[in-house]
Amino acid sequence: MHVLLVEDEPAIADTLVYALKTECFDVHHALTGQAALDAFAAKSFDFAILDIGLPDMTGLEVCKKLRESSSVPVLFLTARDGEVDRILGLELGGDDYVTKPFSPREIVARIRAILRRSQNGSAAPAPAAAKPELPAGPLQHDPHAMRIHCHGTELDLTAHEYKLLLVFLKNPRRVLSRDQLLDHAWADPGAVTDRTIDAHIKSIRAKLRAVKAGAEDFIQTRRGLGYLFVP
Numbered sequence: 364m365h366v367l368l369v370e371d372e373p374a375i376a377d378t379l380v381y382a383l384k385t386e387c388f389d390v391h392h393a394l395t396g397q398a399a400l401d402a403f404a405a406k407s408f409d410f411a412i413l414d415i416g417l418p419d420m421t422g423l424e425v426c427k428k429l430r431e432s433s434s435v436p437v438l439f440l441t442a443r444d445g446e447v448d449r450i451l452g453l454e455l456g457g458d459d460y461v462t463k464p465f466s467p468r469e470i471v472a473r474i475r476a477i478l479r480r481s482q483n484g485s486a487a488p489a490p491a492a493a494k495p496e497l498p499a500g501p502l503q504h505d506p507h508a509m510r511i512h513c514h515g516t517e518l519d520l521t522a523h524e525y526k527l528l529l530v531f532l533k534n535p536r537r538v539l540s541r542d543q544l545l546d547h548a549w550a551d552p553g554a555v556t557d558r559t560i561d562a563h564i565k566s567i568r569a570k571l572r573a574v575k576a577g578a579e580d581f582i583q584t585r586r587g588l589g590y591l592f593v594p
């Protein structure tokens with residue numbers, strides 16, 4: 364498994380390279396966006412980890428360029444929560460993201476999960492443009508309009524409800540703690556509390572139920588742990 368790691372901070376890069384090599388990944392480390400694109404042109408990679416803040420261009424721009432010729436799974440590393448909004452908003456075809464600081468073990472787990480998803484999703488690699496945003500199911504995401512449909516009916520969601528539900532859609536059957544949901548859906552997670560998450564989930568469930576009785580059960584509560592999306 365060949366991994367392209369693009370990260371300009373040596374301390375973070377060293378830790379990740381070590382963790383990935385321990386897990387038997389073959390790692391190519393690039394310090395800049397251009398070095399990453401050059402490496403990508405010269406060699407085929409199975410996975411890319413892109414830091415957003417790079418000296419010469421953003422990780423988002425690197426992803427956009429990669430997507431011109433490849434549907435390689437991409438995991439973004441973000442330093443600021445504000446960047447998460449841009450990743451979600453731009454819909455660049457990144458597969459996941461983690462916010463710094465993170466543990467190398469978390470990165471390895473995310474990579475394995477993404478690879479499992481992409482292997483289950485399609486036997487033959489599809490061109491980037493044709494890659495489905497999410498697997499087919501009762502909930503459908505329209506990334507361009509930034510809308511989510513339930514059984515064909517468009518849900519009238521607030522911005523935070525949309526981001527929250529999107530986090531669930533992208534992480535099916537995975538328990539998400541309130542902290543993880545806050546990190547992913549709020550630009551400033553310090554400003555809100557666990558109760559905020561609970562209130563938003565209650566509202567999302569009500570909107571799902573309004574479309575179809577029972578649809579609210581897509582989001583299940585795991586007491587003491589968080590929430591789980593079961594499509």
Ligand code: CA
Binds near residue numbers: 370371372414415417
């Ligand atoms: Ca950086």
